[in-house]
Amino acid sequence: MKIASPLLREAHIISEAYIRAHDDYPYHNLEHTRQVYERADYLAEHEGLDAESREDLLVAVLFHDTGFFDRYDDNEIIGAEYAARFLRNQGVHETRINHVRSLVVCTIPLAPATTLAHRIMQESDLDNLGREDAMIRTSHLYDELVQKAGKNLSPWAWLEASLALFCGFQFTTRTGLAEREPMRLRNVEKLRQETERHKKSA
Secondary structure: OOOOOHHHHHHHHHHHHHHHOOOOOOOOOHHHHHHHHHHHHHHHHHHOOOHHHHHHHHHHHHHOOHHHHOOOOOHHHHHHHHHHHHHHHOOOOHHHHHHHHHHHHOOOOOOOOOOHHHHHHHHHHOHHHHOOOHHHHHHHHHHHHHHOOOOOOOHHHHHHHHHHHHHHOOOOOHHHHHHOHHHHHHHHHHHHHHHHHHHHHO
16 A cells, blocks of 8 residues: 555554454455555545545545444444544644544445545445456455354345445446446346346245
8 A cells, every 4th residue: 555644654554453453354354445545545646636635535544444343333433433533643633533534434335425535435445346356345245244243144135235235326436437337337237137036046
């Protein structure tokens, strides 16, 4: 990952140490955080996000999944508070802290995203929906929900939930529309076909 400022370096050290201590999660692990970070940095550059908002965005990315290891449900709220605590210790102004907190919280599935920074945050976190490895990554998330969150989800229920997420989310930045939205639509079709096959065999 490209770490471009002292604030980001400190955020990287602290958040990575915390995530590494819990790196047996099949989905929400260091690999996921690094992928989200790289995509967010890429989108921020290509979408022309200003320097301060870009730094806020990348700090939010580094902390956005840290809440999972305390509590799976409402983890975004916990991760936002971890980010806020870090920024206060760094002497960052409360306005920026609130911005970072809001960026973390907008990773709640299908939460509203009204600004460019929030849209980039969501697109980066859900980037796999528009990639060829979407089904593999989705299976990793299913494994995590069963193993780590203790969810009693049948494969059929997970297929329906996945289809709802893939249908409910859209890439809306210029870059996301060009690079990810076509594959998201193809992935939606794959899930619909799988759903139909399951219905016929049930």
